Amino acid sequence: MNRDGGFEFPLVKRTPSRFRNPIGKYRLNRSTACIACGKCVEICPYGVHSMVKGKVVVRNHYLCVGEDCPNPCHEACPVKALALRRNPDFAVMGDFRWPPDLIVSTWRMAEFGQAPDKGLEYRIGESGGGFDKLRIVFGPGKAEDDSGDKHEGAKADLGVKLNRRGDNAHRIRIEVPFYGGGMSYGSVSINTMLSRVKAATALGTFCCTGEGGYPDELKPYDEHVITQVATGLFGVREETIQRVKIVEFKYAQGAKPGLGGHLLGDKVTPGVARMREAVVGYPLFSPFPFHSVYSVEDHKKHVDWIKAINPKALVSVKVSTPTDVDMVAVGSYYAGAHIIHLDGSYGGTGAAPDIAKKNIAMPIEYAVPKVHRFLTEEGVRDKITVVASGGIRTPHDVAKIIALGADAVCIGTADLVALECIRCHNCESGRGCARGIATTDPELMDLVSLDWGAQRIVNMYSAWCKELRRILGRLGMKSIRELVGKRECLIHLDYN
Amino acid sequence: MITAEQKPIKEIRETIAPYRKILVLGCGSCVAECAAGGEKETAMLASALRMAARMNKEDVLIEDKTIDRQCVRDFIVQLEGVIEAYDAVLSLGCGAGVQAVAEIFSDTTIIPALNTEFLGQTKDQGLWTENCVGCGDCMLYYFGGVCPLARCSKQLMNGPCGGSREGRCEVDPEIPCAWQLIIDRLGRIGGLERLGKVYPAKDWSKKQGRGPRKIVREDQQR
Amino acid sequence: MPAKYLVHTSPAANRFEPITKSGIIAWEEGCLKCAVCVKKRCVYKVYEKRGLNPRQMIDSIDNLCMNCLRCVQGCPRELIHKSISPEYAAMGDDYWSPDIISKIWYQAQTGKIPVSGAGYPGPFSGPGFDSMWTDMSEIVRPTRDGIHGREYISTAVDLGGTEGALCFGEDGLVSGPEIRLLDIPLPILLRMPVSRKISPNIISGWAVAAKRLGTFLAVGAEEMVAAPESCRPFLMPILDGEVACPEGVRVVESTFSAEKDANSFKSGNDARFVCLRLPMNTGIEERVLAAARAGFSIIHIEASPNGSFLDDPGKTMKDGIRAVHLGLVEAGIRDSVTIIVSGGIAMAEHVPKSLICGADAVFVDLALLVALECRLCGRCDMDLPCPVEMDKAPPPWVAKRVVNLIGAWHNQLLEIMGAMGIRDARRMRGEAGRAMFFEELDKSTFQDLGRREEGCEIE
Amino acid sequence: MSLDWVPVVAVFYCKNVPGGGEEERHAIEKRYKGSARLYPIPCSGRLDAIHLLKALEEFADGAYVVTCPHGSCRYFEGNSWAAKRLETVRRLIESIGLEGARVGMVAESSEEPIDLSILTGEFINSISKIGPSPVLKS
Amino acid sequence: MKDESRLKQLLDGGHFAVTAECGPPKGADPGAVLRKAGLLKEKVDAVNVTDNQTAIVRMSSIAACTVLLSAGLEPVLQMVVRDRNRIALQSDVLGASALGIRNILCLSGDHQSFGNQPSALGVFDLDSMQFIEAVRGMRDAGTIMGGEQLTSAPAVFIGAAANPFADPLEFRVVRLAKKISAGAEFIQTQCIYNMERFKKWISLAEDRGLLEKAYILGGVTPLKSAGMAKYMKNKVAGMDIPDDVIKRMDAVPKERQRQEGIGICVETILALKEIKGVKGIHIMAIEWEDAVGEIVERAGLLPRPKVD
Structure with missing residues (x-):
């Protein structure tokens, strides 16, 4: 497919839902008046209807684009046997941040490897602020031509170099401007973990283990694994740190800023307990924060410890977004981190008290510009990689946060949605x-198989890459690097 | 599966009349599939019986419960400790279920609430048809997969009789002529020559005549 | 752990089937009776445990369903569909949303903090308290580990005022008026909601809860007879007009105008403390200042049940509290008065947010009814029978439910304080610098973005 | 018929019918005092036979269903299935000697919808004519 | 008592045979049978006695046959498999032969649901085909079903019915062939009104060489009225009455319809006589035995030949 500097992107392979009845926005009802003439089968551009043993059935409700359809079957039906309605099941799904349109379009991307062209809003959610009020603005004359791979950005480079310190550590380039965020063994299943890591490997990027230890099953993918050192230090051993190219310190996480990780007792199965060296059935709380870290100096000791054990490893510092997030970022830089990973307050996948999800620390949309500005003023912006996460759901969110000042993003929830999280x-x-x-x-x-899961995630990210390239093309950019901090490419609907 | 239909409420009321504490017992297998004695039908019947009792100022206790199968001992014994509190059990099982419950709880009165019908097929939503008489000697191969014994009104093995008209049975034009179906099927699968010979009289001893049949499978026994 | 750091909760079952969000539509017609039916495979055993509560016509398939939609997606005949239960959607109002109500039920039932996975699902921001975020400490601030047992976080606050500075007599000892304070272990006081019909049972249960929590229950002077005698020190009678102060109480609430001298009021009453109630109306900050200067040391500011000014629904109590606090700070008398706010305290987060905005404590009112399974349907106001038979709620159950709710809120207060690295609730008061406000943050972050010019397209 | 008898009807209605909002529901219950018990359901197809039976068994002199107009069910067929279930219940209660008219169904018309409040009044009226349910009398 | 069927002898001798149907009474009086015998005597070669026709309880067929024998007529005993299992059927065959009955027509029988005993159990242990085979076995091999030897074999001429008008047409001839191979020696057909279809059936039978293997007697029934014609068309199973026959009946006034019916019947017989392979006719004048004489006479079939 696409060749960028020798890297071959994985192929998209249609990977349908695991469930019998995929959910879409519309439903068609076929009444008994149907004479099985086959007209609908013939005219539907989306394969919604099929002929089965002399009867016509609606096989793929979920592919129907409803009012957007150029060839509406319910109008063409000679006996008016078809009725189109919004699928009521669709309406009960999702929430403000992930409205049903976004969930279903992510499922579609994971199935087909491209964004839905009709009927679904796949770019923004309905939270009424932040990303959902930001828009990418394209200058005049940049008429949209995104047909096929001919547009200007089709060959745009999406790769990001992670080591900007120029030290002796690995010179790592990820081929796509995102990697997989930490989800621990225990919070997600080993199949989910492996699917994500396998997809990350195929996409030339990384995926983080989270704080629940580093299962042996991940061995074949070590080159693409980030292992996490979190406050609970579950499963952290010298050999796990030596296995990887990137080590992530988790000081805080967006799902519950200021609180430690939290695995409820129900999920501490024998396998999880073994990995975490804990007791089956007992809840596991990670403390907050690192009890050995009370200052930047303490933090530096931490970083140095990693560098001593694995001198080539890149160090990422994952922090949440307090008011002084800019100071934290600078401190991390001076302590020797390669990556400062900002996890905004609205993200996260794990269990968290509801009060913490909503009320503590700031959304990523505020944190990234603040950090970007401060690092720039400090003159070190180009020495550290800024990775943003916390509520990044779509390729458009990726473009927006990069334009606000991030180098790359970290994704969690979208991966799960690709695996049909509802x-x-x-x-x-x-x-x-x-x-x-x-x-x-x-x-x-066992409901999720490794091959299926990995391909779904690959497909979704392939769709994201296509979208990002299309956006870059419309912006007249050849590389995602050009977009970093380009605030003028964005408008906010409230201040325009 | 075994199909059944609920008896008229009037008949049920008459049979349960002598009893004060009644357990309405549903079965989650065949009769649930044909919507005659599953959990839902059991709850509905119990509710109707309670209302009827109250209307007639009868002081009775009617409760309902459904077990997975009334024809398997392991499920029936789940009633131990429950059934004793009742004077009678109104069973929505098939005839086999009713008898199995009666056999295991030999001191309890078991009353059937269903009429057991036949071995059938779910033909369509709310439509079940008889397909098999359980003759013990299946000849479906010769008849193209349509059983004349179950589906021909006259059980002709060398039909059709002279009453077949436009593919319908003389007994009721609603009934498709089994022999027409046999001929059509065999015609399509190229097996018409199977009908050339005269099929000899059926050996009914495999179905009846030696008391209730039983199947013994030593390899399955403990 | 010392009792003052912990609220003891124990499960208190619902008396009625709760109304839940889910509405399952499962048709039997056309059912293929699959051998391994999606209903049998339900992770939550929704269909297996199905039961109907005939009094309320509530079907347990809705209550147990957790919305995974596996049955919807797995049924071969597509006979199962989902909907939002209309009764759920109809609960409460825009402010007291069904989500808030059902979370209060959960907390009152279990005493536990609501925990869920998969990130925050709500809107980016909203009016009032929904437009602020509390801060957290990253690595450079002292730890808290209070809830896990090492250092304790104190949520205790004082009611009453102190002088701005100590005065010493010639003997070197502290002189001047005696400093008298009431200490409560958490910045939450209970309050009988206005305009609802409350049975003596409930008053009694609430009074017991107030005692168990060590806080106060503000209650009408006429209603307080329902409370057990032993709870009297934990009651705060609301004295409208010239009602005589009941014996044995430590603090009363008065509606006397601020102009009247506080001392003249006190002289006619046995209670040593008087809490002055003022409506949160435009200009509240001046009236609070006046009252404080007149000698009232505890002031209760009452906002609307929806957390807005009583005379202007467009203004939220968040702004009112900040204005009052700043007014007192500027006047240099912040410590001489305790500010308690009420109205619209519906979620645990409203407590720390009120404190950060400048209140010393909050009154919880409607939430106390919701804890008792109230659906805020307003039927009682229309003389229709209460769907949860509130008047029959047994007092011990009422007390348990309220303690559970406040216990859960207390734990959530600890979470917020822990994240902030604050170990004393008194230190949180007015710490607006440890909060982020949507209006300021959004504007400063986004107002200088690009502009949409002629011919531009946006996406 | 005793003078102090007050009929009680259970009305199950699709939330999409006119006048089916929560405020209207309260107003109807207030208007008809204890005579009307209203149950909004997401779709009339949600109603099971057992719901109607339980209402009749436990408290109602009559049980009625109000559905959205034919052909406008959000779930396509919910209201037509509700109609069939209602017939099943009617047959069942008739078989025990209860008046079939104690259950009923109104499908709203899309042209001239009748307000739920009026329908409820009509239900109460028709039950008043039939008299107290012999199930509840004792 | 002669040992051989007179009907068989006539047919073997190349005569065009005439048989008629006689329904036994719904009572025990042999006089009713004798009255009908009087009407048919000398007019026909043999008389079919129905076996609880249309599943209505009547005097037993064997008994009525015996009465006919006593009156000097040759009976054809009709036996249906509906009411008797294989034990009773075989025993009755032996009994009939012992009584001198020399012709048996083996039938399935009308379904019990049509008669006056609709709650009766339909036995259908054997079907008509298997019954034919059983009778042949008894006569030719001297064994009952299963092979057990009889002390003496029955002597009967075995007949079967055929309906050329039921569906499916092609299979009708297959079934005829099966009946013949099972042992049927003469075939009486359902009432013929649709000559075209009958001819087609005959030609199909000819193609299979069946016309040489059994004697086919075409069935005719005189129509009493247009109403009867319509009723039979619509209500009687296996009956095919073309619209022009009904029109023709309708065209004449009521009082002349009986004559018209006889006229049609005679025309049919005349036409049948011309068809190769039709070896006789079977007149089913339902409760109208007095018409038989006229029909036979007008068809030029009198006097009936004699055999020794």
Whole structure:
């Protein structure tokens, strides 16, 4: 497919839903008046109808684009046997940040490897602020031509170099401007973990283990794994740090800024307990913050410890977004970090007290410009890589946060949505995710297979890459690097 | 599966009349599939019976419960400790279920609430048809997968009779002529020559005549 | 752990089936009776445990459903669909949303903090308290580990005023008026909601809860007879007009105008403390100043149940509290008065946010009813029977539910304070610098972005 | 019929019918005092036979269903299934000697919808004519 | 008592045979049978006695046959498999032969749901085909079903029915062939009104060489009225009455319809006589036995030949 500096992007392979009835925005009802003439089968551009043993059935409700359809079957039906309606199940899904349109369009990207062209809003959510009020602005004359791979940005370089200090550590370039955020073994299943890591490997990027230890199953992918050193130090050993190219310190996380990790007792199965050296069935709290770190100097000792054990490793520091996030970022730089990873308050995938999700620390949209400005004023902006995360859901969010000053982003929730997370928010307790994604229940875990999962994630990111290239093309840019901090490419609907 | 239909409420009321504490017992297998005695039908029947009792100022206790199968001992014994509190059990099981419950709880009165019908197929939503008489000697191969014994009104093995008209049975034009179906099917699958010979009389001893049949499978026994 | 750091909770079951968000539509017609039906595979055993509460016509399939949609997506005949339960959607109002109500039920039932996965699902920001974020400390501030047992976080606050500075007599000892304070272990006081019909049972239960929590219950002087005698020190009678002060109480609430001298009021009452209630109307900051100068040391500012000014729904109590606090600070008398706010305190986060804005403590009112399964349907105001038979709620259950709710809120207060690195609730008061406000932050971050010019396209 | 008898009807209605809002619901219940118990449902197809039976068994002299107009069900077929279930219930209660008219269904018309409040009044009227339910009398 | 069927002898001798149907009474009086016998005597070669026709309880067929024999007529005993299992059927065959009944027509029988005993159990242990085979076995091999030897074999001429008008047409001839191969020696057909279809059936039978293997007697029924014609068309199973026949009946006034019916019947017989392979006719004048004489006479079939 695309060749960029020798890197070959993985192929998109259609990977349909694991479930019998994929959910879409519309439903078609076929009444008994149907005479099985096959007209609808013939005219539908999306393969919604099919002929089965002399009967016509609606096979793929979910692909129907409803009012946007150029060839509406319900109008063409000679006996008016078809009725089109909004799918009521669609309407009950999702929330402000992930409205049903966004969930379903992410599922579509994970199935087909491209953004839905009709019927679904795949670029913004309905939170009424931040990303959802920001728009990318294209100068006059940049008429949209995104047909096929001919547009200007089709060959745009999406790669990002992670080591900007120029020290002896690895010179790592990720081929796409994102990598996988930490989701621990225990919070998600090993299948989910492996799917993400495998996809990251195929995409030439990384995926973080989270704080629940570094399972042996990940060995084949060590080159693409970031391992996390979090306050609980679950499963952290010298050999795990030596296995990887990037080590991430997790000081805080966007899901629950100021609080430690939290794995409810239900999910501490024997496997999880073994990995974390804990007791089955007991909840696991990570402390907050590192009890060995009370200053930048303490922090530097931490970083030096990693550098002593694995001198070539890149060090990423994952912090949340307090008012003084800019100071924290600068401090991290001076302590020797290669990557400052800002995790905004609205993101996260793990279990968190509801009060912490909503009320503590600032959204990433505020934190990134603040840090970008401060690092620039300090003269060190080009010495450190700024990675943003926390509520980045779409390729458009990626472009927006990069334009606000990030170099790359870190993704968690979208990966899960690609695996058909429906955002019911019940991952934390009982048997965990009923859909088999964030669970440690052996039976539920098997609902997600490795190949299926990896391909879904690859497909989704392929769609993201296409979108990013299209956006870059429209902006007249040849590389994602050009977009960093280009605030003028954005407008905010409230201040325009 | 085994199909059944609920008896008229009047008949049920008459049979339960002598009893004060009644357990309405549903079955989650075949009769649930044909919507005659599943959990839902059991709850509905119990509710109706309670209302009827109250209307007639009868002082009775009617409660309902559904077990997975009324024809398997392991499920029936789940009623131990429950059933004793009742004077009678109104069973929505098939005839086999009713008898199995009666056999295991030999001191309890078991009353059938269903009429057991036939071995059938779910033909369509709310439509079940008889397909098999359980003759013990299947000949479906010769008849193209349509059983004349179950589906021909006259059980002709060498039909069709002279009453077949436009593919319908003389007994009721609603009934498709089984022999027409046999001929059509065999015609399509190229097996018409199977009908050339005269099929000899059926050996009914495999179905009846030696008391209730049983199947013994030593390899399955413990 | 010393009792003062902990609220003891214990589960208090619902008396009625709660109304839940989910509405399952599962048709039997056309059911293929699959051998391994999606209903049998339900992770939450929704269909297996199905039961109908005939009094309320509430079907347990809705209550147990957790919205994973696996049955919807797995049924071969697509016979299962989902909807939002209309009764759920109809609960409360825009402010007291169904989500808030059901979270209060959960907390009152379990005493636990609501925890969920998969990130924050709500809007970016909203009016009032929804437009602020509290701060957290990253690595350079002292730890808290209070809830995990090493250092304790104190949530205690004082009611009453202190002098700005100590005066010493010639003997070198402290002179001047005696400093008298009431110490409560958490910045939350209970309050009988106005305009709702409250049975003596409930008053009694609330009074017990106030005692168990060590805080006060503000209650009408006529209603307080329902409370057990032993709870009297924890009651704050609301004296409208010239009602005589009941015996045995430590603090009363008065509606006397600020112009009247506080001391003249006190002289006619046994209670040593008087809390003056003022409506949160435009110009509240001046009236609070006047009252403080008149000698009132505890002032209760009452906002609307929806957290807005009583005379201007466009202004939120968040701004009112900040104005009052800043006014007192500027006048140099902030410590001589305790500010308690009420109205619209519906979620745990409203407590720390009120404190950060400048209040010393909050009154919880409507939430106390919601804790008792109230659906805020307003039927009682229309003389319709209460769907949860509130008048029959047994007092011990009422007390348990309220303690559970406040216990859960207390724990959440600890979470917020812990994240901030603050170990004393008194230190949080007015710490607006440890909060972020949407209006300022949004404007400063985004107002200098690009502009949409002629011929531009946006996406 | 005793003079102090007050009929009680259970009305299950699709939330999409005119006058089916929460405020209207309260107003109707107030207007008809204890006579009307209203249950909004997301779709009339949500209603199971057992819901109607339980209402009749526990407290109602009559149980009625109000559905959205034919052909406008959000779930396509919910209201037509509700109609069939209602018929099943009617047959069942008739078989035990209860008046079939104690259950009923009104599908709203899309041209001239009738307000839920008026329909509720009509239900109460028709039950008043039939008299107290013999199930509840004792 | 002769040992051989007179009907068989006539047919073997190349005569055009005439049989008629006689329904036994719904009572025990042999006089009713004798009255009908009087009407048919000398007019026909043999008389079919129905076996609880249309599943209505009547005097048993064997008994009525015996009465006919006593009156000097040759009976054709009709036996249906509806009411008797294989034990009873075989025993009755032996009994009939012992009584001198020399012709048996083996039938399935009308379904019990049509008669006056709709709650009766339909036995259908054997079907008509298997019954034919059983009778042949008893006569030719001297064994009952299963091979057990009889002390003496019955002597009967075995007949079967055929309906050329039921569906599917092609299979009708297959079934005829099966009946013949099972042992049927003469075939009486359903009432013929649709001559075209009958001819087609005959030609199909000819193609299979069946016309040489059994004697085919074409069935005719005189119509009493236009109403009867319509009723039979619509209500009686396996009946095919073309619209022009009904029109023709309708065209004449009521009082002349009986004559018209006889006229049609005679025309049919005349046409049948011309068809190769039709070896006789079977007149089913339902409760109208007095018409038989006229029909036979007008068809030029009198006097009936004699055999020794």
